[in-house]
Amino acid sequence: MTKMKLSVSCRIAEGFLSKEEASMSFEELADLAVATDYDAICMRASQVGVQSSREEIRNVRRILDDRGLHVTMISGDFDIVYNNERGPNCLRNITPYLDLAEALGAPMIRVCIKQQEDIAHAKNAADQAAEKGLKLVHQCHVQSLFETLDDIESRLEEIDRPNFGLIFEAANLEQCGQDYGLSTIKRLAPWIENVYLQNQRISPTGAITLDTWCAGPVSIDLCEIHEQGGIDFVEIFNGLSNIGFDGPVTVHQSAPEDNSLTALGAATPTVDYLKKLTAGK
Numbered sequence: 001m002t003k004m005k006l007s008v009s010c011r012i013a014e015g016f017l018s019k020e021e022a023s024m025s026f027e028e029l030a031d032l033a034v035a036t037d038y039d040a041i042c043m044r045a046s047q048v049g050v051q052s053s054r055e056e057i058r059n060v061r062r063i064l065d066d067r068g069l070h071v072t073m074i075s076g077d078f079d080i081v082y083n084n085e086r087g088p089n090c091l092r093n094i095t096p097y098l099d100l101a102e103a104l105g106a107p108m109i110r111v112c113i114k115q116q117e118d119i120a121h122a123k124n125a126a127d128q129a130a131e132k133g134l135k136l137v138h139q140c141h142v143q144s145l146f147e148t149l150d151d152i153e154s155r156l157e158e159i160d161r162p163n164f165g166l167i168f169e170a171a172n173l174e175q176c177g178q179d180y181g182l183s184t185i186k187r188l189a190p191w192i193e194n195v196y197l198q199n200q201r202i203s204p205t206g207a208i209t210l211d212t213w214c215a216g217p218v219s220i221d222l223c224e225i226h227e228q229g230g231i232d233f234v235e236i237f238n239g240l241s242n243i244g245f246d247g248p249v250t251v252h253q254s255a256p257e258d259n260s261l262t263a264l265g266a267a268t269p270t271v272d273y274l275k276k277l278t279a280g281k
Contacts, residue, residue, distance in 0.1 A: 007250040010044035050096040072248040073108040087112030091121035126161035139167040165193035185239030196252035226273035
């Protein structure tokens with residue numbers, strides 16, 4: 001299989017529905033990444049974002065450098081990660097996000113698109129990012145213009161910028177009743193820059209209900225990445241290998257729901273499982 005870079009998201013130190021308060025310091029999170037042999041960290045505003053002081057940003061960069069870690073992508077504010085109506089504001093003033101990405105050495109910035117009028121701002125923001133050699137990316141996400149495969153493809157074609165790509169994320173596609181297997185990965189291959197992994201089981205009695213625009217409310221139960229019966233990660237990794245993807249694969253799982261399970265306890269079997277998949281075993 002093509003070598004892929006394993007990245008762990010700051011999401012592992014957040015609750016599923018609470019994305020602002022981190023359950024561990026960044027130093028602890030970085031140590032976890034090193035202990036579990038991840039290559040990088042996917043940064044979120046719960047640790048450092050555009051709201052952070054220069055001193056806080058410098059301290060995070062120092063911790064990264066001291067441990068030989070790099071940042072795969074930034075999600076620079078809370079509105080982006082909540083995917084709320086203020087999420088697209090980043091596109092109207094992208095400069096602070098570009099500055100943060102440069103300060104952390106991150107090549108990609110996650111953005112949010114909710115309405116057709118956001119497309120023009122996305123084009124302009126991408127042009128500004130290109131001047132600094134940076135990419136903007138949008139996640140396959142419920143309640144956005146990136147819910148269905150047809151919409152994802154048409155929006156990316158409309159934006160039509162070589163540095164505007166996609167975070168491929170199977171769980172959100174499944175919630176919207178979309179295929180996430182080989183044919184889909186081939187279809188979206190020209191734009192896939194990052195891959196998010198989170199696991200779930202769709203169930204009418206699921207503990208969490210999420211609203212989608214295209215399929216209405218969908219109930220799910222969360223499960224760990226390495227647990228069976230949820231997302232078919234073997235199919236996903238076969239698809240990524242088929243297109244020769246060699247970018248970051250990011251564990252985007254929230255903090256363990258099981259209170260007896262630590263973040264380290266969750267991260268270790270996950271990375272072991274993913275290494276087997278990336279090795280084609």
